[in-house]
Amino acid sequence: MSASRNASIKHALGLKQILNHEISDTQLASHKATIGVALLYTVREFDEKDIETVLDIISEAFTDEISRGMPTPTAEKIIEGVKRSGFKWFVCETKERGVAGFLSMIEGGLEHPAQIHLVAVKSEYRRKGIGKALIKRAIEHAKNLRINKIKVFVRPWNTSMRKVCAELNLIPEAYLRKEFLNENLILYVAFL
Numbered sequence: 447m448s449a450s451r452n453a454s455i456k457h458a459l460g461l462k463q464i465l466n467h468e469i470s471d472t473q474l475a476s477h478k479a480t481i482g483v484a485l486l487y488t489v490r491e492f493d494e495k496d497i498e499t500v501l502d503i504i505s506e507a508f509t510d511e512i513s514r515g516m517p518t519p520t521a522e523k524i525i526e527g528v529k530r531s532g533f534k535w536f537v538c539e540t541k542e543r544g545v546a547g548f549l550s551m552i553e554g555g556l557e558h559p560a561q562i563h564l565v566a567v568k569s570e571y572r573r574k575g576i577g578k579a580l581i582k583r584a585i586e587h588a589k590n591l592r593i594n595k596i597k598v599f600v601r602p603w604n605t606s607m608r609k610v611c612a613e614l615n616l617i618p619e620a621y622l623r624k625e626f627l628n629e630n631l632i633l634y635v636a637f638l
């Protein structure tokens with residue numbers, strides 16, 4: 447390992463100590479994996495001030511779904527949803543450029559598994575571990591609530607999301623035909 451790479455990792459470890467409550471081990475691991483591009487980020491709960499960025503990410507990431515009839519959530523609906531019990535929203539914030547991705551989930555309960563509802567990362571920040579970090583946070587959250595299963599529906603052609611699922615040990619449980627916007631879906635699950 448080169449001296450400069452070592453120095454970057456030491457720098458990240460120092461920052462972890464300083465920001466102990468903001469950077470978890472999983473996020474640091476992701477950061478170390480992407481140390482080459484020196485992207486430092488943290489996953490935290492959604493705050494109302496994030497709404498504009500989250501709406502921008504939704505319209506960029508779900509252009510196809512929106513054009514085919516998926517209702518676009520409004521700021522009011524999201525803020526109202528965040529406050530409702532049983533729902534949770536997280537954002538991933540980069541040190542320099544603010545919010546780069548978000549995830550919304552249904553927490554589930556005794557009778558139902560948790561469900562990752564929406565997850566998206568701004569296109570310029572993709573493939574840097576942010577999607578995975580958000581999903582790991584959702585899994586941690588479900589585990590803390592003692593939920594024993596988490597699920598997410600993925601369209602078969604969404605190779606990015608399918609790779610993320612596979613790398614996080616979510617397994618395909620069902621193939622659902624014409625389930626969403628007249629398209630097929632794969633149901634991925636993890637047992638927690």
Ligand SMILES: CC(C)(COP(=O)(O)OP(=O)(O)OC[C@H]1O[C@@H](n2cnc3c(N)ncnc32)[C@H](O)[C@@H]1OP(=O)(O)O)[C@@H](O)C(=O)NCCC(=O)NCCS
Nearest residue numbers: 507565566567572573574575576577578600606607609610
């Ligand atoms: C799916 C999505 C959230 C993934 O976010 P991301 O931040 O790019 O994901 P990560 O960087 O954590 O990627 C993790 C792994 O997935 C794989 N991956 C991600 N994007 C990929 C791509 N475009 N092509 C191939 N592999 C990809 C890589 O193997 C990567 O692992 P590695 O970096 O360790 O090799 C993002 O692509 C996105 O916002 N897509 C549009 C919205 C969407 O489809 N949401 C999911 C709906 S179910």
